[in-house]
Amino acid sequence: MPHNADTFDRILVDARYTLHHRRSRRARWQAEARPNYILLVLLDGEWRFNVAGRTGAAQPGDALIALPREMLRAHAREAAESLFLSLSPTLILDCAVRARVARSDALIEFDAHHITGDARLVRYARDLTEELAADEAGKEMVTAALVEQTVVHLLRRYAKIRRADALELTRAGLVDRRLRRAVELMHAQLERELPLEELAAAAYLSPFHFARLFKRATGTTPHAYLSALRLARAEILLAETDLSITEVATRVGYNSPSHFAKAFRQTTGLAPRAFRAASTRGKRSASKR
Structure with missing residues (x-):
């Protein structure tokens, strides 16, 4: 999760997901030992990251994915903006089953930890940040729908499905x-x-x-x-x-x-x-x- 002062934060917490939109002079995210999937969309700033032991540099419009139990760290030394999504395994699996991407006994992983050039994913992230800023009727309904669209998009493009008979x-x-x-x-x-x-x-x-x-x-x-x-x-x-x-x-x-x-x-x-x-x-x- 984020660290450092001089920041603007807007958060929405649901039983199935957490959204955290952040603008900061210098941003730092750290997620470890969590049971959820993590998606971090980097909306502005030059970032360095470590996801599941993989290190690199990321640009505005890139995204990082960490599976449950994987470590994610990212930091930007200049002014930065990002959207952090923590997504429960039950949400991911429910969306996969309803979208007919996987069966209910599937183990869902993603074959990308660093995503580049995905304009639709960035658009969903922008839509979510706008909805977080709104104070209108139906906010939770719209946000939930946008989160599910984001999950289905990830499943369509990046999911790696395997059987989980022993799980x-x-x-x-x-x-x-x-x-x-x-x-x-x-x-x-x-x-x-x-x-x-x-x-x-x-x-x-x-x-x-x-x-x-x-x-x-x-x-x-x-x-x-x-x-x-x-x-x-x-x-x-x-x-x-x-x-x-x-x-x-x-x-x-x-x-x-x-x-x-x-x-x-x-x-x-x-x-x-x-x-x-x-x-x-x-x-x-x-x-x-």
């Missing part, structure tokens, strides 16, 4: 079916401590074998994954509710508001209050009270 769709995406119960436990009980032994027991595995299998399937440790889930839930609570920062912290398992604020800033690049202020949904809710 099962969960809220973490397609994972080894032995992990499903542990993943569901994490989602259901974010507010409390979940020892490794309890997560392993939910999967009917020893802690050692559970930790090894989880790392192989998700690219991260169980507790790093749980931390990412907690902060993703916090984004939704900050954007969609009027709960205090302390209450949000408590609901996602942080006893210390300062610890929560530090972890949230490290992940999103923004303090919780700044994130809420940048959320377009939160602004509309405030204007109606």
